[in-house]
Amino acid sequence: MKINETRLKKRMDEINGISVTEDGGMMRLALSDADKKARDLLVTWMKAGGMEVKVDDMGTVYGVLKGTDPDASPIYVGSHMDTQPNGGRFDGFFGVMAALESIISIKESNINLKSDLVLADWTNEEGARFVPPMLASGVISGQFEKQWVYDKQDIDGIRYEDELIRIGYKGDERNRMTKAKAYLEPHIEQGPVLDSLGKEMGIVTGALGITGLDVIIRGEANHAGTTPMSHRIDALEIASDAILRIQENCREFGEPAVITVGRIEAKPSSKNIVPGEVYFSIDLRYHTDEGMALLEEQTCNIIEKVCAKHGASVEIKRYWRAAPAVFNEKIVNCVAEAADENGLDSMKIISGAGHDAVFINDVVPTGMIFVPSIKGMSHCPQENTEWKDIVKGTEVTADVLIKLDSIEI
């Protein structure tokens, strides 16, 4: 269905104008003054659109468009408005605005749905201000304890709960998402796949699981001048060998497997001392539990073998594991149908990033819609999506909501 493109653009520009960095990036950290201003505008627009506004105890803002059947479970749609520091214009924010515009367009088109349509703006998805990410959806899905989240502090020692109270968005636990029929999250891809293949939409079938490993390789620190190459147990040379081999193995393992070594530290970190110890991180992702476990095992074996060959010792610790998500098949099908009916060139895709939808999927049938990210840029001012794709994404969102109302899930 057609949505009001002009209104959508005007509203997005208004919120994206609240706090802009020198580079043109967004600075809307969770529960900051900028976040409060964005929430206030959202609340105003929801009320103006005939929606009832509620806030839950984690600060998540809901806007309810009443359905005709009081017995029908509500359908949720949304994302988050908080950003990374110097983040992009569409990450998260697109999903909230697509939800708002599609709900209001449905109402204005006099289409009466049985279910309530509920917009959700989740608190602190980015994890940029309060670590870790997805704190509000994490509580809803039972991943985190409420009090633990309340006590989370930002780098200035300010508590999550205190900021909720300060900006006036500490609501009631009774307002939380419950007994939902479905949750739909429209989002930018944050990766290069759709853009590089010229696709207009991604039908998201699930999300990669994540395994996080910390690796410490211990060799022998030695003088850079007096230690012949043949007498060295150079922890950095060994780490380099291991990093190359585990990434080569990951490529052979096949897509969507990814391995990232994002952090590395050599000790003592002196230009003229052979490194005696090297730490590096591994972020390993795959879309099935068994596959992820297998890739983790192979990765550890490769590192251990390389270290043993060079006479170094190694310690590998798993610090994080998030299971892969498989989204609800019926919702995935609704997204695929709606994309087809809108004449879009779409493809099935697995999300490599974490989203509120990944947590919500544990407790509510869930699906996602991806719009393309130009060159896959994300978490930076250069993040961008063509405006026509934002409009198409919003229209498909409306169509999927209508479809979800009509089917059994």
Place this chain on the structure above:
Amino acid sequence: MKINETRLKKRMDEINGISVTEDGGMMRLALSDADKKARDLLVTWMKAGGMEVKVDDMGTVYGVLKGTDPDASPIYVGSHMDTQPNGGRFDGFFGVMAALESIISIKESNINLKSDLVLADWTNEEGARFVPPMLASGVISGQFEKQWVYDKQDIDGIRYEDELIRIGYKGDERNRMTKAKAYLEPHIEQGPVLDSLGKEMGIVTGALGITGLDVIIRGEANHAGTTPMSHRIDALEIASDAILRIQENCREFGEPAVITVGRIEAKPSSKNIVPGEVYFSIDLRYHTDEGMALLEEQTCNIIEKVCAKHGASVEIKRYWRAAPAVFNEKIVNCVAEAADENGLDSMKIISGAGHDAVFINDVVPTGMIFVPSIKGMSHCPQENTEWKDIVKGTEVTADVLIKLDSIEI
């Protein structure tokens, strides 16, 4: 010749007892109170041994045993007493004490040499307190300007010159080493070669030249989850590849070539972001100018080729170059003869580390004697040399001084 082993041991223990760390390491930073106490003891012992004491404007302490021929150029022998923080018991200090004991033993043996024998205790060899190393010998050899050295500050902002004055060791420029016939520096190897081959002494023929490079590889920072392996330009994976290949090439280049990558930094250094930029240092050493230039060229070519293959850009800057040193052949021969005459199992060796002798070699005929370092340990409390090797090293030092007096150089 026999030296007074008991006196040598007692004196070494006394100075090594001045400032000991929890780990049993030495803490005798240049121009610190501990260094002053060590200098004061050295001065006392030199005077007691009938030597005339002088201090030059860089703080270097000299002790002169007068020769019989006023026209003969003096023969210098020594090293340094400053240590690394938590350093070893023999690094530098052995050379000073071997010089003291051998000069006094020569005097006590009523051997009259034509040349003055001059002990030299160079200031700030380690570069641990005032960067860079070998500041005093660097001024003598014309590498550094006096005022530039005077203005060097430690991490607390205290000036070299002010500390010289504070501890009472700012002497006269006229006392500097001049018109010397030879300079001999006994030192521990600080490497594993002699120890691993079971050798008792190293006849040092020169020192490796050093080329220092800073390398920055620029790829593309990307999301660890949403960027398929095929879409990445991972600066750390590329750096790993380059590091492995340049070290493999160095091994093929052959000994004594060494390459050390001691520092590495990945940016943005986040566990879930593919590194967009990696910095690493290269310390490359070889014993000939031409060979060092060739190895540097090969090393840069390899890095550039690896980067080009992966679509990354690279910037390589040379921040340091010290030419290889070739010691005086006649002095080297004197050391070899003395080692043989003492029945020692010795070998020719090239120093991989920098020493005052490397700078002094530019202006005075120079040679070095190495005693073994157990397991090659250095700059740490575990640094050690067997006592018999300390004694043998001192006796050979005395014998070399006698030989140097008798030959033309």
